[in-house]
Structure formats: structure tokens, C-alpha cells
Amino acid sequence: MTVTVSESLVRRMARDAAVYGLTRPWAIVMWVALAASLVLSVLNLTAGAGVGDSGSAGWLPLASVALMAVAIGATVSGARRAVRAAMPPGTVVWARLTDEDLQIGADRRVSVIPYETFQGMRVGSDAVILRVRGSSAVTAVPRAVLTDDEVARLRDRIG
Structure with missing residues (x-):
């Protein structure tokens, strides 16, 4: 999506x-x-x-x-x-979960991030916040690009 x-x-x-x-x-x-x-x-x-x-x-x-x-x-x-x-306004964003990693696309840029990169996550009403392991940095993904099943799978992968 x-x-x-x-x-x-x-x-x-x-x-x-x-x-x-x-x-x-x-x-x-x-x-x-x-x-x-x-x-x-x-x-x-x-x-x-x-x-x-x-x-x-x-x-x-x-x-x-x-x-x-x-x-x-x-x-x-x-x-x-x-x-x-x-993600500036107008950017088309998508996300895909594979067996090994999370892929996030924003227009022509694609980030492939192994699940081990993340330490935890919080699901808000409009964003999924992924905390990067060993730092205070986070990655925000629009909640709308992930189904409920994908959010559950992502939570299982991250732990």
C-alpha cells in the first residue's frame, strides 16, 4: 500500500x-x-x-x-x-516486509533495513515509531502503509 x-x-x-x-x-x-x-x-x-x-x-x-x-x-x-x-509533503511512501528486512520507499529512495537494526516500536494513530538499537534515534513510518497483520509481523520480528 x-x-x-x-x-x-x-x-x-x-x-x-x-x-x-x-x-x-x-x-x-x-x-x-x-x-x-x-x-x-x-x-x-x-x-x-x-x-x-x-x-x-x-x-x-x-x-x-x-x-x-x-x-x-x-x-x-x-x-x-x-x-x-x-518525507516532505507530496512524497509517495510505501513499506514492505520481507523475511529479513523492512523496506521503506519514499519517492525514488528505498531503504532496506534489517529487523535487527531496531530495538523496539510503538504504534501511534498515524505513525509507527521504530527505535534504532543502541541509540536514541527513531524511524517513523506512516501507519497507513502497514496493515494490522504487517504491524503484528513487524512487532514479532523486532521483539
Whole structure:
């Protein structure tokens, strides 16, 4: 099956990739640290409310929320850039599973990637995210180019 990438598909695939990136173990550690800093800064403000001028401590909750927003924005923006670079709108994309590898075509380019290259996968609503073994890199494939049976076969091959 083939799919022609649209601007909407780029955004939706980037959203799936961003969700994947924002829910990785190290990202969860970051979220816990940011949430803890937010809670501590709010508690610090309320504890010192009657003592006098809180000074710059009043900005700490806003800074925590701003850091959270920047993390989300940077992740989404990076994912969108990466998806757009690999599959610009108008690109015709296809995928084929063989016994040894995954073949992904984007217009005239064809990538033949052995299953052993991948360490894990996550299936989103619009993208299949494949994590490259031994790195933080991922490959995103439009979900529409793979049938449910192919996704199950790919999951079995990757492990």
C-alpha cells in the first residue's frame, strides 16, 4: 500500500513521534523534576505569604511552567522537522516486509533495513515509531502503509 504525504499527515506523524519522545524514561525523569520544582516553588510562595515580599520567588512557578512548555514545543518542533525532512509533503511512501528486512520507499529512495537494526516500536494513530538499537534515534513510518497483520509481523520480528 502507498500513501502520499500531506502537510496534515506530517503534523500527525510528528505528534505521534513527539508523544513517543516525551514519554521515554529520561523524559519522564525530566517531567518529575519539573513537576517537583513547580510544587516546591508554589509551596515556598504559600509558606512565605505572610512573611513579606517574596521577591524573585514569585517567578519560580512561572519559570517551571515555561520550561515545561519549552520542552513540549521543542520536542514537537524537532519531530516535525525530522518527519518533514524524511518525507516532505507530496512524497509517495510505501513499506514492505520481507523475511529479513523492512523496506521503506519514499519517492525514488528505498531503504532496506534489517529487523535487527531496531530495538523496539510503538504504534501511534498515524505513525509507527521504530527505535534504532543502541541509540536514541527513531524511524517513523506512516501507519497507513502497514496493515494490522504487517504491524503484528513487524512487532514479532523486532521483539
